[in-house]
Amino acid sequence: MRQYHQLPLVGFLLFSLIPSQLCKTCEVSEENDVHLNSLLSTMTTSKYTSGTQSANVLLSLRLVGIQNQTLKQELSQQVRSSVETRESNLSSGQLAMIILALGACHSPDETFIYDHHLISHLENKFQAEIENMAHDGNLLTNYYQVSLDVLVLCLFNGNYSVTKVADLFSPENKNYYLRGHFSVDTGAMAVLALTCMKRSLMNGNIKAGEEDLKEINNHIASLVKKILSQKKENGLIGNIFSTGEAMQALFVSSDYYKESEWNCQQTLDTVLTEISQGAFNIPIAAAQILPALMGKTYLNVSKDSSCVSGSGNFNISSHVPKSVTTPNPPSTISVNYSVVITKTYFTTVTVPSGSVFLDVMEEAQKINKTVFGFTAEKSSWGPYITSVQGLKANNNERTFWEILSGGKPLSQGVGNYVVHDGESLEIHWSKY
Numbered sequence: 001m002r003q004y005h006q007l008p009l010v011g012f013l014l015f016s017l018i019p020s021q022l023c024k025t026c027e028v029s030e031e032n033d034v035h036l037n038s039l040l041s042t043m044t045t046s047k048y049t050s051g052t053q054s055a056n057v058l059l060s061l062r063l064v065g066i067q068n069q070t071l072k073q074e075l076s077q078q079v080r081s082s083v084e085t086r087e088s089n090l091s092s093g094q095l096a097m098i099i100l101a102l103g104a105c106h107s108p109d110e111t112f113i114y115d116h117h118l119i120s121h122l123e124n125k126f127q128a129e130i131e132n133m134a135h136d137g138n139l140l141t142n143y144y145q146v147s148l149d150v151l152v153l154c155l156f157n158g159n160y161s162v163t164k165v166a167d168l169f170s171p172e173n174k175n176y177y178l179r180g181h182f183s184v185d186t187g188a189m190a191v192l193a194l195t196c197m198k199r200s201l202m203n204g205n206i207k208a209g210e211e212d213l214k215e216i217n218n219h220i221a222s223l224v225k226k227i228l229s230q231k232k233e234n235g236l237i238g239n240i241f242s243t244g245e246a247m248q249a250l251f252v253s254s255d256y257y258k259e260s261e262w263n264c265q266q267t268l269d270t271v272l273t274e275i276s277q278g279a280f281n282i283p284i285a286a287a288q289i290l291p292a293l294m295g296k297t298y299l300n301v302s303k304d305s306s307c308v309s310g311s312g313n314f315n316i317s318s319h320v321p322k323s324v325t326t327p328n329p330p331s332t333i334s335v336n337y338s339v340v341i342t343k344t345y346f347t348t349v350t351v352p353s354g355s356v357f358l359d360v361m362e363e364a365q366k367i368n369k370t371v372f373g374f375t376a377e378k379s380s381w382g383p384y385i386t387s388v389q390g391l392k393a394n395n396n397e398r399t400f401w402e403i404l405s406g407g408k409p410l411s412q413g414v415g416n417y418v419v420h421d422g423e424s425l426e427i428h429w430s431k432y
């Protein structure tokens with residue numbers, strides 16, 4: 001039971017650091033701290049293959065003040081080399097996330113940002129997004145990334161037009177919606193960006209008309225309402241993977257809702273239960289939930305804060321709760337796999353138990369390459385399906401390959417979703 005000795009420290013830190021107006025009743029209690037250790041252990045033991053993934057994790061570790069220098073050095077090195085090898089190919093949001101991670105606190109990485117003119121590169125990439133939007137109503141990427149852009153330009157004193165941003169972020173814009181549903185992740189990132197702008201305006205750091213401030217206030221109010229409307233019975237907001245970002249948005253916007261409208265403790269309890277069931281078993285998922293659990297938000301990024309004297313000065317335990325294994329699972333399972341374009345193509349695929357969606361796709365591809373052939377790209381969340389039967393997803397046309405089970409969209413990607421015997425899996429040519 002040695003690994004539990006640091007628990008009271010974390011409880012104490014959380015209690016003393018979360019300002020009371022933020023999240024009054026949210027406190028990770030002692031017996032639950034082991035769940036935070038499992039998040040840290042996921043981030044510590046993973047192999048990092050994408051710059052964005054490393055940046056998300058580095059940002060998270062720096063925000064909560066994790067002390068593992070070796071890990072932070074490694075991540076910082078990967079993030080910097082992703083800039084050096086492919087700066088011009090990074091999307092606007094990828095570059096924004098990289099700047100956020102490198103500049104999260106006062107460290108030598110800050111020099112890298114300025115030596116490589118990353119802020120002015122971001123200004124240009126953001127400008128290109130706006131121009132594409134004016135041209136055909138679509139961004140080069142998505143609203144989540146443009147929100148990241150604005151957040152970073154705001155935090156790092158980049159140049160942007162407040163009026164243009166205020167217009168762009170109108171809550172009625174279709175880009176907040178994916179597949180006809182309000183995207184909580186996107187709305188939350190927009191609230192963080194707008195709140196940063198609002199604070200800069202109020203501090204006099206940037207100048208803008210009275211009208212702009214009013215518009216920004218209205219946008220925040222409306223987005224907060226939409227985020228809260230996605231609150232589920234168990235306290236999750238959107239789904240489990242958007243909840244951390246929604247919590248961050250709600251922390252910084254407490255003036256826009258009544259205390260009775262959000263039970264933070266209930267949300268926190270459900271998240272902790274999900275953590276213990278292994279829901280955040282990939283590093284980027286762990287990275288996106290951790291700051292909120294420690295009462296931190298991306299607005300706490302500051303070049304004035306020290307990288308070494310962090311708050312989460314606790315020991316990482318490698319102890320991970322064992323997941324319950326079902327007794328004698330069948331050694332192979334069969335699923336029905338379909339590709340749906342306008343016509344449906346299907347087959348039965350047999351895979352070892354414990355296989356993921358991607359394994360099924362690979363088996364099907366062996367059966368008939370013409371019908372089930374596909375391509376995937378590595379991304380920060382794992383493999384992303386880019387084409388099936390040669391038909392490619394396209395941002396400008398808002399098309400993508402959607403994955404479903406039993407007719408319901410999955411909330412994990414093909415590399416992580418573990419399939420079950422008798423399941424009906426589908427990959428659908430869809431629009432978002």
Ligand code: B12
Pocket residue numbers: 052091093094095097141142144145178183185186238239240241242285288379380381382383384385386395399400401402403404409410411412413414416432
């Ligand atoms: C925008 C978005 C999309 C867009 C991406 C295209 C576009 N126009 O940008 C669309 C709508 C197509 C999409 C699709 C899917 N998405 Co999505 N998406 C997002 C969102 C809101 C922002 C991503 C982003 O730009 N990040 C910032 C940039 C800087 O990072 P990036 O790594 O360069 O971003 C790229 C990848 O994230 C990739 N991507 C987007 N979604 C997903 C999902 C998976 C599993 C993978 C591997 C990659 C991937 O597209 C981004 C742009 O190129 C995130 C929210 C979040 N919290 O991250 C969800 C999110 C990543 N998506 C998610 C999911 C589940 C999916 C789908 C699997 C849904 C489905 N049932 O089909 C599919 C992917 C299927 C496939 N083909 O492999 C989950 C992932 C959870 C998890 N544990 O894996 C998230 C976290 C949303 C959530 N709260 O549930 N998505």
Ligand SMILES: *[C@@H]1O[C@H](CO)[C@@H](O)[C@H](O)[C@H]1NC(C)=O
Pocket residue numbers: 044068070071072074316
């Ligand atoms: C720090 O991170 C490294 C990986 O970079 C890992 O090998 C090591 O165990 C971590 N240290 C602790 C105390 O967790």
Ligand SMILES: *[C@@H]1O[C@H](CO)[C@@H](O)[C@H](O)[C@H]1NC(C)=O
Pocket residue numbers: 085086087088089
């Ligand atoms: C950028 O992407 C293009 C097309 O994907 C590729 O040909 C080129 O080599 C890439 N450049 C860099 C610097 O990564």
Ligand SMILES: *[C@@H]1O[C@H](CO)[C@@H](O)[C@H](O)[C@H]1NC(C)=O
Pocket residue numbers: 159160161
């Ligand atoms: C700032 O950006 C605006 C356009 O958004 C541009 O007109 C202006 O010249 C820029 N100012 C500086 C100092 O770069």
Ligand SMILES: *[C@@H]1O[C@H](CO)[C@@H](O)[C@H](O)[C@H]1NC(C)=O
Pocket residue numbers: 017019252296297299300
């Ligand atoms: C984080 O930011 C909030 C305001 O957004 C502030 O009240 C709080 O003091 C900050 N916390 C730390 C530890 O910097």
Ligand SMILES: *[C@@H]1O[C@H](CO)[C@@H](O)[C@H](O)[C@H]1NC(C)=O
Pocket residue numbers: 006313314315
């Ligand atoms: C972490 O663990 C080491 C060895 O177990 C101990 O010496 C150290 O004091 C601990 N640090 C904290 C902050 O608990």
Ligand SMILES: *[C@@H]1O[C@H](CO)[C@@H](O)[C@H](O)[C@H]1NC(C)=O
Pocket residue numbers: 336337338344346424
């Ligand atoms: C598999 O799925 C297809 C398409 O949904 C359906 O028509 C077919 O009946 C299913 N086959 C089995 C064996 O369930």
Ligand SMILES: *[C@@H]1O[C@H](CO)[C@@H](O)[C@H](O)[C@H]1NC(C)=O
Pocket residue numbers: 367368369370371
């Ligand atoms: C693959 O499926 C298509 C369409 O059902 C069929 O025409 C073709 O002969 C199949 N190819 C092989 C190698 O089975």
